Amino acid sequence: MDIISGGVCAAKGFLANGIHCGIRKNRSKRDLALIVSEKRANTAAVYTTNLVKGAPLTVTKEHISDGFARAIICNSGNANTCNADGIEIAEKMSEALGEKLKISPSDIVVASTGVIGQPLDLTPIKNGIPALVEGLAADGSDFAAEGIMTTDTRLKEVAVSFKIGSKECKIGGIAKGSGMIHPNMATMLVFITTDCAISSEMLKKALSSDIQNTFNMVSVDGDTSTNDMVVVMANGMAENEEIIAEGEEFSEFMKALNTVTVNLCRKIAADGEGATKLLECSVSGAKSLEIAKTAAKSVICSSLTKAAMFGADANWGRILCAIGYSGADVDTSKIDVSFKSKKGEIEVCRGGAGIDFSEEKAKEILLEDEIEIIVSLGDGKYASTAWGCDLTYDYVKINGDYRT
Amino acid sequence: MDIISGGVCAAKGFLANGIHCGIRKNRSKRDLALIVSEKRANTAAVYTTNLVKGAPLTVTKEHISDGFARAIICNSGNANTCNADGIEIAEKMSEALGEKLKISPSDIVVASTGVIGQPLDLTPIKNGIPALVEGLAADGSDFAAEGIMTTDTRLKEVAVSFKIGSKECKIGGIAKGSGMIHPNMATMLVFITTDCAISSEMLKKALSSDIQNTFNMVSVDGDTSTNDMVVVMANGMAENEEIIAEGEEFSEFMKALNTVTVNLCRKIAADGEGATKLLECSVSGAKSLEIAKTAAKSVICSSLTKAAMFGADANWGRILCAIGYSGADVDTSKIDVSFKSKKGEIEVCRGGAGIDFSEEKAKEILLEDEIEIIVSLGDGKYASTAWGCDLTYDYVKINGDYRT
Numbered sequence: 001m002d003i004i005s006g007g008v009c010a011a012k013g014f015l016a017n018g019i020h021c022g023i024r025k026n027r028s029k030r031d032l033a034l035i036v037s038e039k040r041a042n043t044a045a046v047y048t049t050n051l052v053k054g055a056p057l058t059v060t061k062e063h064i065s066d067g068f069a070r071a072i073i074c075n076s077g078n079a080n081t082c083n084a085d086g087i088e089i090a091e092k093m094s095e096a097l098g099e100k101l102k103i104s105p106s107d108i109v110v111a112s113t114g115v116i117g118q119p120l121d122l123t124p125i126k127n128g129i130p131a132l133v134e135g136l137a138a139d140g141s142d143f144a145a146e147g148i149m150t151t152d153t154r155l156k157e158v159a160v161s162f163k164i165g166s167k168e169c170k171i172g173g174i175a176k177g178s179g180m181i182h183p184n185m186a187t188m189l190v191f192i193t194t195d196c197a198i199s200s201e202m203l204k205k206a207l208s209s210d211i212q213n214t215f216n217m218v219s220v221d222g223d224t225s226t227n228d229m230v231v232v233m234a235n236g237m238a239e240n241e242e243i244i245a246e247g248e249e250f251s252e253f254m255k256a257l258n259t260v261t262v263n264l265c266r267k268i269a270a271d272g273e274g275a276t277k278l279l280e281c282s283v284s285g286a287k288s289l290e291i292a293k294t295a296a297k298s299v300i301c302s303s304l305t306k307a308a309m310f311g312a313d314a315n316w317g318r319i320l321c322a323i324g325y326s327g328a329d330v331d332t333s334k335i336d337v338s339f340k341s342k343k344g345e346i347e348v349c350r351g352g353a354g355i356d357f358s359e360e361k362a363k364e365i366l367l368e369d370e371i372e373i374i375v376s377l378g379d380g381k382y383a384s385t386a387w388g389c390d391l392t393y394d395y396v397k398i399n400g401d402y403r404t
Numbered sequence: 405m406d407i408i409s410g411g412v413c414a415a416k417g418f419l420a421n422g423i424h425c426g427i428r429k430n431r432s433k434r435d436l437a438l439i440v441s442e443k444r445a446n447t448a449a450v451y452t453t454n455l456v457k458g459a460p461l462t463v464t465k466e467h468i469s470d471g472f473a474r475a476i477i478c479n480s481g482n483a484n485t486c487n488a489d490g491i492e493i494a495e496k497m498s499e500a501l502g503e504k505l506k507i508s509p510s511d512i513v514v515a516s517t518g519v520i521g522q523p524l525d526l527t528p529i530k531n532g533i534p535a536l537v538e539g540l541a542a543d544g545s546d547f548a549a550e551g552i553m554t555t556d557t558r559l560k561e562v563a564v565s566f567k568i569g570s571k572e573c574k575i576g577g578i579a580k581g582s583g584m585i586h587p588n589m590a591t592m593l594v595f596i597t598t599d600c601a602i603s604s605e606m607l608k609k610a611l612s613s614d615i616q617n618t619f620n621m622v623s624v625d626g627d628t629s630t631n632d633m634v635v636v637m638a639n640g641m642a643e644n645e646e647i648i649a650e651g652e653e654f655s656e657f658m659k660a661l662n663t664v665t666v667n668l669c670r671k672i673a674a675d676g677e678g679a680t681k682l683l684e685c686s687v688s689g690a691k692s693l694e695i696a697k698t699a700a701k702s703v704i705c706s707s708l709t710k711a712a713m714f715g716a717d718a719n720w721g722r723i724l725c726a727i728g729y730s731g732a733d734v735d736t737s738k739i740d741v742s743f744k745s746k747k748g749e750i751e752v753c754r755g756g757a758g759i760d761f762s763e764e765k766a767k768e769i770l771l772e773d774e775i776e777i778i779v780s781l782g783d784g785k786y787a788s789t790a791w792g793c794d795l796t797y798d799y800v801k802i803n804g805d806y807r808t
Contacts, residue, residue, distance in 0.1 A: 052728030052736045052756070082724055084757045116721025117758040226725050303707070304803055311804030317520025320486055321630050324456030332456045352456070353488045354521040393797045399708055400715030 018147025021128025055086025422551025425532025459490025
């Protein structure tokens with residue numbers, strides 16, 4: 001398997017684009033994105049578990065209930081959530097695009113991200129659609145990735161190539177993350193495309209299984225968004241024999257999908273609002289997978305741990321504390337903790353108690369921008385990883401006055 | 405019922421003191437506190453639910469298993485948690501104090517608060533005990549309240565007087581809060597004293613019931629401490645007829661206790677680490693008490709809501725969002741939201757959707773330092789209140805490098 005360029009257009013038959021249509025005041029920021037498949041694609045999606053759901057999610061769910069889609073349209077700058085006319089607006093977005101693309105509106109995935117509770121004006125979107133469609137290109141992934149960004153500071157895209165039988169397949173994706181990111185179902189906007197031929201059922205299975213250990217293990221701020229979804233479209237244009245059951249080919253597909261999703265998880269966490277550091281918490285030695293996941297997520301979500309990492313402070317007590325209140329069934333007297341980065345690794349806690357360590361060395365390790373928090377529970381064979389970021393002044397700044 | 409002065413010494417027969425013994429480097433900060441009752445007092449306590457527990461909690465639990473205590477000793481600057489010799493140190497603290505006070509060590513409540521995982525040196529405590537005991541005074545509540553502070557910026561104490569039959573009773577308390585405050589059992593250090601005569605059983609009942617709607621409804625940062633406890637001592641010196649069952653007298657006692665605990669909750673929340681605002685979220689119209697509590701806590705815990713309040717931004721979408729992901733069974737289309745402060749009240753969301761409101765008026769209301777977030781679920785008769793604070797630059801600053 002190779003990491004390749006092309007993002008969401010790496011797979012055969014996918015074009016993309018992103019433009020500034022005018023939802024945002026800042027004219028230099030693209031705010032409308034489009035991904036189109038030449039052929040109707042098997043499509044699976046997962047959605048936020050928040051009871052307050054963006055109108056686009058309801059519309060998308062309905063549209064892809066037959067398992068197919070041809071295009072994804074997504075605006076940023078407004079979530080189209082908690083608006084009385086939300087569903088109508090989302091439907092009209094689909095209709096306007098369907099008309100221009102000459103496809104059925106019910107083959108369109110529609111998504112929105114941005115501020116909640118402000119009416120979404122259809123005018124700039126309708127006016128933008130012609131240019132959006134006309135600019136579709138095989139190298140349009142960057143533009144689409146920018147179009148879905150909110151407070152993100154960096155484009156998030158990745159693609160890999162892999163073999164199914166003798167056929168080369170590709171899978172790629174774009175993501176927007178930054179704030180309101182918490183492990184509870186989808187937790188962000190992620191659009192994945194592949195030319196691999198895989199049945200609707202197996203595609204659904206692959207996605208549902210993968211997100212348990214990837215997107216559901218990312219937290220930026222503990223707030224589960226109202227508008228999250230992860231969508232994957234598979235158009236079969238690689239012409240491999242369609243994957244219709246578990247087996248070697250399905251495993252290959254899962255591996256490729258996982259490479260894409262883990263890569264995007266890390267990018268989302270590293271670019272969390274205000275973040276200066278990517279935090280990865282690896283928990284091993286748990287009595288069950290659930291315990292490993294609960295402990296890893298609790299550490300990643302702890303405001304105190306996040307603030308300590310911002311300050312490059314090896315305050316391991318907060319990590320034990322976070323595991324202790326997580327609800328996971330652990331023997332706290334068996335917990336070991338180490339910190340690791342490019343600068344090395346240092347053990348700071350053994351058997352639930354502090355050990356002598358060089359604060360200087362720990363500082364050096366924690367000053368890096370990718371930190372691994374390694375926790376061993378010493379209690380079993382299960383392991384899990386969660387991703388997050390530090391808590392910084394900028395998180396507060398960004399969210400102290402987001403709407404203006 | 406009247407609010408009176410005297411804090412933890414307001415009730416008859418209680419003396420207190422606080423000194424700087426040398427656990428902290430800052431000589432102007434008291435770091436050792438003592439509360440003593442002239443008579444053996446019925447004593448009840450609740451503890452953190454964190455699996456990682458401070459050694460003092462284990463020792464205290466054992467000491468008051470008979471339902472009695474004479475004194476409370478508490479140091480700040482070191483939590484005596486995750487230390488191999490923690491239990492031994494906590495026992496020795498009790499022994500040293502017991503010797504000086506000429507009481508049994510098993511009649512002593514011992515508590516510690518501060519950094520986790522650093523050995524607690526007994527020497528300054530032992531050396532400090534003579535001065536600590538000799539300075540005991542009926543106006544010593546302030547010193548004791550200061551002695552238990554960590555990153556708190558303000559003393560937290562309160563007392564009330566009330567009548568049981570013809571006897572005047574008093575109840576007062578001190579608290580330390582600030583960081584690692586989350587509604588999961590006790591969630592902070594609170595020491596309450598009363599001269600009311602109440603049986604051990606009824607005292608336990610009163611405390612367990614009260615904290616459900618008070619200390620368990622406070623969150624500063626979502627982190628449940630390892631060292632939290634709420635202790636109440638009742639020495640009976642008001643000479644009222646002992647309360648031994650539910651009834652009018654018990655209700656009076658509960659009311660007085662609740663006045664003290666709500667007051668301390670508000671003080672703890674308002675003085676949360678880095679806080680500039682006290683947030684109070686009142687949820688009404690819930691189908692059950694559990695739903696009301698879950699929704700109120702979720703709003704108070706939401707980092708995004710907290711940051712918006714810091715910025716005086718009427719971003720009500722985040723409040724709906726927080727209720728939506730709370731797990732509470734609500735109909736989001738029935739939710740109304742208003743903001744209230746000394747400057748007035750403004751409705752911002754009705755029936756789950758935004759309404760036109762004056763941003764200017766909202767700003768004026770939200771610039772105050774005590775904000776009420778009023779949520780009506782329109783779905784039932786249950787109500788609950790939670791307390792918290794805004795998320796600020798200073799929270800990050802304080803916690804970015806706590807240990808140095």
